[in-house]
Amino acid sequence: MKIHYLISHLEDSEAVRSLPDIFKILRELGHDISLFILxxxxxxxxxxxxxxxxxxxxxxxxKHFFETQKSFLAYCNALAKLLRKDRPNLLITSQKxxxxxxxxxxxxxxxxxxxxQHGSSNQSLFRSRQHLTRFWIADSTASRCYLEDELGIDSGCILSWPNYQPPRSLLWPAEQRSYWQGKTILHIGFIASDHNKKSKTCLVKALSYLQKKRPNLSQEIALLIGNDPFASRKHTYTLKPPLSGKDTRRIARLRDIxxxxxxxxxxxxxxNADLLVQPMQGHENRFHLFxxxxxxxxxxxSPIPEVKTLINGGRNGLILSKNAPKILAxxxxxxxxxxxxxxxxxxxxHLWIKEHYNQRKFxxxxxxVIQKIEEILFQERLEKLPHTLPLLLPKENENP
Structure with a gap:
């Protein structure tokens, strides 16, 4: 098949990191594949x-369609022009x-x-366009559950292709990790980005509540903040302080933490972290949880649909009943x-990720997934053939 693969951008995400491996598989199966970036x-x-x-x-x-940001209509026009000129058998899309x-x-x-389907997205937006997509490819079991349970998409239209492959640079240190045993300071990790300000505030307030319960908290925990400058929805790439001035002042009032x-x-x-504390809002990147x-x-x-499978019934961590500082505390x-x-x-x-997300399973x-799509599309083409076959076949009383 001739396949055009369309993505929104090349910002750091698992959808982008997996592109080389996806393309190798498509070529291995004999397909003609091209990448287009809006x-x-x-x-x-x-x-x-x-x-x-x-x-x-x-x-x-x-190919990049444009060298500068354009309107959504401009993207649609450019894509339509391409598809009319170079029509594929299948268009694969990734990112919103x-x-x-x-x-x-x-x-x-x-x-x-x-x-x-990467994680969860605006339900009403997707419900209005369900009929426009022939196939949905879920990048995790949780994404598949979201498509079926939350959006009501027929299971026959959903194909599962786990998208995450943990790098050895993370797996090897994990196997050598010395775990916190309660005798030293607990390093609580939080990943900050441009769009999780509410999550930062929730964490800081939670520590404030916790300090009232544990007056010696500053001797029990340390806060480790990682900066994720590439998760910004504003598409800015300058390094920014992970915490705002207001959050830093709040932490300063937490008496020597x-x-x-x-x-x-x-x-x-x-x-360096012992525990990841990541209360999440709707648009945050789940990649860091993996x-x-x-x-x-x-x-x-947080209790987000696709996270429930990831936490595996409380075996891999805890899911908050809601994003509330007291509950987080x-x-x-x-x-x-x-x-x-x-x-x-x-x-x-660690073991759950290794078992469910690895190169062999990917x-x-x-x-x-690709063979199933081929099979369905081929069958649909065959179903259209009977209308034309009688014209090509000899009549019953004719000699072949």
Whole structure:
């Protein structure tokens, strides 16, 4: 098949990191694959991601539609022009903007569309466009459950292709990790980005509540802040302080709780943290939960649909009943009171990621997904043939 693969941008995310491996599988199956990117090239990419993309995609056709940001209508027009000129058998879309444009244009040009589902998104927006996509590709079991249970999409239209592959740079240190046993300071990790201000505030207030319950809290915990400058929805790539001035002043009032900030290198952050505390809002990047668990960290996070499967019934961490500082304070206090949970859940999290997300399963799932799409599209073409076959076949009383 001729396949066009459409994405919104090349910002750091698992959807982008997995592109070289996805393209290798498509080529291995004999398909003609090209990459098209709506947004202009990013100002900055982490070196490991840049090198991976350069090495993995060098032999594939790749094109940016525009050198500057454009309107959504401009993206649709450019895509329609491309698809009319170079019509594919299948259009695969990834990320929100590309998925919206691909679904709309593909529908009007009668081109089958397969859309990746990364986490959860605006339900009303997706419900209004369900019929525009022929296939949904869920990047995790949780994403599949979200599509079926929350959006009501027929299970026959959903294909599962787990998208995350933990790097060895995280797996190996996890196997050598010395877990917190309750005799030293507990390093509580939090990953800050441009759009999780409410989560930061929730954490700071939770520590304030906890200090009232544990007056010696400054001798029991330290706060480790990792900076994620690439998760900004504003598409800015300058390094910013992980915490705002207001949050820093709030922490300063927490009477000597040690605060350490790590800029840019999240692998160092994962190695030094003992526990990831990440209350999350709707638009935050779940990728860091996978990374933390691969590193052997238990996770405290929010009751978001796709996270429930990840936490595995409380075996890999804790899910808050809601994003409330007092509830978060109680969760942190639980680990301080039962230190053995940190090692138990941390090891469970690491093993769970290794079992459910690895290169072999990624490869097998990818082949199964693409072959299933081929089979369905071929069958649909066959169903249209009977209308024309009688004209080609000899009549009953005629000699062949």
């Amino acid at each position: 947004s202009p090239p990013p100002d900055y990419l982490p070196n490991d991601l840049r090198n991976s993309l350069l090495d993995g995609l060098a032999s594939f056709p790749c 903007k590309a998925t919206r444009a691909g679904q709309i244009v593909g529908h009007f040009l009668n081109i089958p569309v397969a859309s990746w 040690h605060l350490e900030e790590i800029q840019g290198n999240l692998q160092t952050f994962y190695v 990374e933390a668990m691969a590193s052997g960290l238990p996770v405290i996070t 109680e969760a942190i206090n639980h680990y301080l009171s039962v230190p053995a949970l940190v090692e138990k859940q941390g090891r469970n999290a 490869h097998e799932a990818g082949i199964a």
